Amino acid sequence: xxxxxxxxxxxxxxxxxxxxxxxxxxxxxxxxxxxxxxxxxxxxxxxxxxxxxxxxxxxxxxxxxxxxxxxxxxxxxxxxxxxxxxxxxxxxxxxxxxxxxxxxxxxxxxxxxxxxxxxxxxxxxxxxxxxxxxxxxx
Amino acid sequence: xxxxxxxxxxxxxxxxxxxxxxxxxxxxxxxxxxxxxxxxxxxxxxxxxxxxxxxxxxxxxxxxxxxxxxxxxxxxxxxxxxxxxxxxxxxxxxxxxxxxxxxxxxxxxxxxxxxxxxxxxxxxxxxxxxxxxxxxxxxxxxxxxxxxxxxxxxxxxxxxxxxxxxxxxxxxxxxxxxxxxxxxxxxxxxxxxxxxxxxxxxxxxxxxxxxxxxxxxxxxxxxxxxxxxxxxxxxxxxxxxxxxxxxxxxxxxxxxxxxxxxxxxxxxxxxxxxxxxxxxxxxxxxxxxxxxxxxxxxxxxxxxxxxxxxxxxxxxxxxxxxxxxxxxxxxxxxxxxxxxxxxxxxxxxxxxxxxxxxxxxxxxxxxxxxxxxxxxxxxxxxxxxxxxxxxxxxxxxxxxxxxxxxxxxxxxxxxxxxxxxxxxxxxxxxxxxxxxxxxxxxxxxxxxxxxxxxxxxxxxxxxxxxxxxxxxxxxxxxxxxxxxxxxxxxxxxxxxxxxxxxxxxxxxxxxxxxxxxxxxxxxxxxxxxxxxxxxxxxxxxxxxxxxxxxxxxxxxxxxxxxxxxxxxxxxxxxxxxxxxxxxxxxxxxxxxxxxxxxxxxxxxxxxxxxxxxxxxxxxxxxxxxxxxxxxxxxxxxxxxxxxxxxxxxxxxxxxxxxxxxxxxxxxxxxxxxxxxxxxxxxxxxxxxxxxxxxxxxxx
Numbered sequence: 001x002x003x004x005x006x007x008x009x010x011x012x013x014x015x016x017x018x019x020x021x022x023x024x025x026x027x028x029x030x031x032x033x034x035x036x037x038x039x040x041x042x043x044x045x046x047x048x049x050x051x052x053x054x055x056x057x058x059x060x061x062x063x064x065x066x067x068x069x070x071x072x073x074x075x076x077x078x079x080x081x082x083x084x085x086x087x088x089x090x091x092x093x094x095x096x097x098x099x100x101x102x103x104x105x106x107x108x109x110x111x112x113x114x115x116x117x118x119x120x121x122x123x124x125x126x127x128x129x130x131x132x133x134x135x136x137x138x
Numbered sequence: 139x140x141x142x143x144x145x146x147x148x149x150x151x152x153x154x155x156x157x158x159x160x161x162x163x164x165x166x167x168x169x170x171x172x173x174x175x176x177x178x179x180x181x182x183x184x185x186x187x188x189x190x191x192x193x194x195x196x197x198x199x200x201x202x203x204x205x206x207x208x209x210x211x212x213x214x215x216x217x218x219x220x221x222x223x224x225x226x227x228x229x230x231x232x233x234x235x236x237x238x239x240x241x242x243x244x245x246x247x248x249x250x251x252x253x254x255x256x257x258x259x260x261x262x263x264x265x266x267x268x269x270x271x272x273x274x275x276x277x278x279x280x281x282x283x284x285x286x287x288x289x290x291x292x293x294x295x296x297x298x299x300x301x302x303x304x305x306x307x308x309x310x311x312x313x314x315x316x317x318x319x320x321x322x323x324x325x326x327x328x329x330x331x332x333x334x335x336x337x338x339x340x341x342x343x344x345x346x347x348x349x350x351x352x353x354x355x356x357x358x359x360x361x362x363x364x365x366x367x368x369x370x371x372x373x374x375x376x377x378x379x380x381x382x383x384x385x386x387x388x389x390x391x392x393x394x395x396x397x398x399x400x401x402x403x404x405x406x407x408x409x410x411x412x413x414x415x416x417x418x419x420x421x422x423x424x425x426x427x428x429x430x431x432x433x434x435x436x437x438x439x440x441x442x443x444x445x446x447x448x449x450x451x452x453x454x455x456x457x458x459x460x461x462x463x464x465x466x467x468x469x470x471x472x473x474x475x476x477x478x479x480x481x482x483x484x485x486x487x488x489x490x491x492x493x494x495x496x497x498x499x500x501x502x503x504x505x506x507x508x509x510x511x512x513x514x515x516x517x518x519x520x521x522x523x524x525x526x527x528x529x530x531x532x533x534x535x536x537x538x539x540x541x542x543x544x545x546x547x548x549x550x551x552x553x554x555x556x557x558x559x560x561x562x563x564x565x566x567x568x569x570x571x572x573x574x575x576x577x578x579x580x581x582x583x584x585x586x587x588x589x590x591x592x593x594x595x596x597x598x599x600x601x602x603x604x605x606x607x608x609x610x611x612x613x614x615x616x617x618x619x620x621x622x623x624x625x626x627x628x629x630x631x632x633x634x635x636x637x638x639x640x641x642x643x644x645x646x647x648x649x650x651x652x653x654x655x656x657x658x659x660x661x662x663x664x665x666x667x668x669x670x671x672x673x674x675x676x677x678x679x680x681x682x683x684x685x686x687x688x689x690x691x692x693x694x695x696x697x698x699x700x701x702x703x704x705x706x707x708x709x710x711x712x713x714x715x716x717x718x719x720x721x722x723x724x725x726x727x728x729x730x731x732x733x734x735x736x737x738x739x740x741x742x743x744x745x746x747x748x749x750x751x752x753x754x755x756x757x758x759x760x761x762x763x764x765x766x767x768x769x770x771x772x773x774x775x776x777x778x779x780x781x782x783x784x785x786x787x788x789x790x791x792x793x794x795x796x797x798x799x800x801x802x803x804x805x806x807x808x809x810x811x812x813x814x815x816x817x818x819x820x821x822x823x824x825x826x827x828x829x830x831x832x833x834x835x836x837x
Contacts (some may be wrong), residue, residue, distance in 0.1 A: 001719070001755040044498065045720050045759045 012080035188571020319365030320557030334616035440505035444525035516785030567632030629680035660735035678736025728764025
């Protein structure tokens with residue numbers, strides 16, 4: 001059960017972006033008070049906090065991931081940058097990471113053609129688990 | 139100056155004296171007399187016609203004028219002539235209703251009096267069912283008000299009718315004479331067949347006669363109820379007959395061929411054929427219910443619930459039910475039903491999984507996992523979670539404390555018998571706005587109305603007892619229903635709208651929680667106050683199948699603040715996108731449902747199916763939050779062209795790629811095609827916010 005936080009001020013500006021409102025600097029600043037409050041409110045109910053975006057300040061996102069991790073909640077980061085866990089230094093606190101800009105012809109994570117990749121930390125390694133989104137039917 | 143009169147249909151018409159003259163002249167002719175111009179002039183001189191006068195008023199004046207002039211015989215003829223026309227108009231109204239119904243877009247839209255008719259298509263049989271509804275409403279009101287007068291006096295009876303006519307309260311299911319709904323024990327049928335309820339079937343003695351007899355029995359019971367019939371022991375009894383036929387370990391040998399016919403059926407096939415027979419038969423329209431199918435509910439139990447309810451249970455041969463085989467059969471039935479629903483729109487049974495919670499999780503881990511697995515497979519059913527196996531919910535309306543875990547050799551398991559005799563609902567939005575407008579503290583006003591509602595329900599109960607004394611209620615006499623375990627239900631509707639009017643933010647805040655607790659606390663207090671050895675009351679958020687739409691419409695017409703077209707049965711605003719799934723569980727959690735002793739199911743609307751792990755976590759969330767009754771609602775797609783049914787919410791048929799698709803969803807407790815809802819309900823379904831699945835990994 002994941003609590004997703006949209007981080008605004010996204011510098012990626014992918015053509016066809018489904019959240020263009022997040023290009024601007026909107027919403028309220030992410031503070032310890034805000035994040036702590038949310039964690040407290042959903043304590044015992046959520047199992048993961050996902051930061052959606054934040055490519056303008058990846059170090060900050062990782063700082064907040066560390067904060068969340070201390071609360072024994074898993075963390076995920078959805079980044080739009082064209083990177084891989086091998087090319088980008090990630091904090092130990094990040095359990096899941098998505099890399100890759102949105103490219104309209106290839107589609108998002110649900111598309112089997114997608115360039116975007118979702119990785120899961122398994123010990124020291126990262127496993128590509130993008131295919132979990134490709135479940136066909138029930 | 140021209141004078142206008144108001145016709146019966148409300149239209150204005152220019153007043154002319156000729157029509158009245160003609161009517162009076164005809165009345166004279168009817169008694170063999172003749173009215174001269176002079177006679178007519180003297181009669182007409184009594185009339186006082188002013189702008190905006192109604193036709194009825196003028197006719198009343200004519201009656202008086204005829205008598206004042208001494209023409210008593212003519213007056214009588216005139217009165218009879220009016221009555222004749224009134225009757226003719228009533229017939230005309232029925233004809234109009236009939237023509238409207240015939241032309242309505244679907245059965246729910248055409249039904250004027252009780253749109254929850256569980257009817258898929260309209261035809262001559264459903265029309266026959268519609269026509270006497272108005273008569274039933276009148277009859278039921280008369281029966282009830284006569285009884286109220288005897289018990290509490292005319293003043294209270296008048297006040298009741300007043301509150302009813304002004305839509306402060308709503309009497310549910312007035313178009314039927316029978317008591318509302320019941321969860322029955324099948325033990326009397328198991329040992330005596332249907333003779334005691336007026337049938338001629340002997341007790342079931344093998345799997346085949348169990349299935350056939352069960353169908354007949356449910357049809358019979360349902361024709362004596364206006365609402366649902368729950369059979370919480372269905373699978374347990376079936377399991378017993380399967381064991382009798384194939385041995386206690388049948389489930390370990392499910393692949394064994396046991397059929398010597400050319401079909402060479404396995405045990406599993408024999409069993410699923412039984413499922414098919416029972417389920418398809420009970421989803422058929424029923425003649426005794428105006429072509430509605432029966433409303434049939436069943437329950438599943440985890441190990442702990444099973445033990446708590448049936449530990450002392452013994453079948454007629456002295457055997458106890460076996461958990462291991464029942465566990466298998468429950469799983470088999472659920473899986474079979476889930477798959478069968480991709481072949482055919484099957485509404486019934488409405489299923490409830492009963493799970494015991496402990497330390498913020500489901501105590502029976504295997505059943506917690508299994509429940510999540512079934513949700514992830516796209517199956518749609520209710521889950522009831524309780525900290526104590528001391529209560530059970532057998533349908534959307536009922537939640538009863540199991541005070542009686544006893545077993546008797548005549549009545550079977552005591553714990554499962556429950557029901558609601560009658561539901562009377564308060565429109566909280568109107569009541570609270572009315573109180574505020576008139577400077578009455580709304581708490582006091584609600585208490586006053588709720589007090590009256592209890593008296594009305596007691597009057598209803600007396601009428602029911604009267605029917606029973608005359609032998610009219612064999613379900614009670616034969617022990618299928620225990621009248622001592624049946625509730626009189628106080629329903630609530632418009633709670634969220636009332637809170638909005640008072641300025642509360644509809645989210646989990648101490649203020650809103652306090653408002654809900656205080657309001658429902660008033661009802662619970664009265665429920666306890668009026669409880670006696672023979673009578674119990676409960677309180678529920680009614681599913682408001684069509685009442686919610688009616689209340690909103692009436693309230694708007696009368697100038698009350700009405701924020702949406704349908705008052706729902708949730709503690710949150712259905713279209714509020716700022717609330718996530720967890721918020722919704724919380725808003726149906728312990729704090730909010732504390733004083734609800736009847737149903738209040740959270741219908742968690744989702745756009746996409748979740749994974750098993752995610753559903754499993756939501757079961758934990760329910761246990762932590764104390765949300766005891768819920769279901770997940772993901773619209774299923776039905777293709778109107780090729781008939782393909784898909785468990786997902788799709789814009790296009792994955793099979794033939796047609797865009798002509800309809801959706802199956804649970805609006806009022808059971809799955810139905812959206813196009814078969816009434817128009818207002820279709821709108822509500824369209825506005826619903828189906829929370830999008832988190833675009834994040836499953837973790």
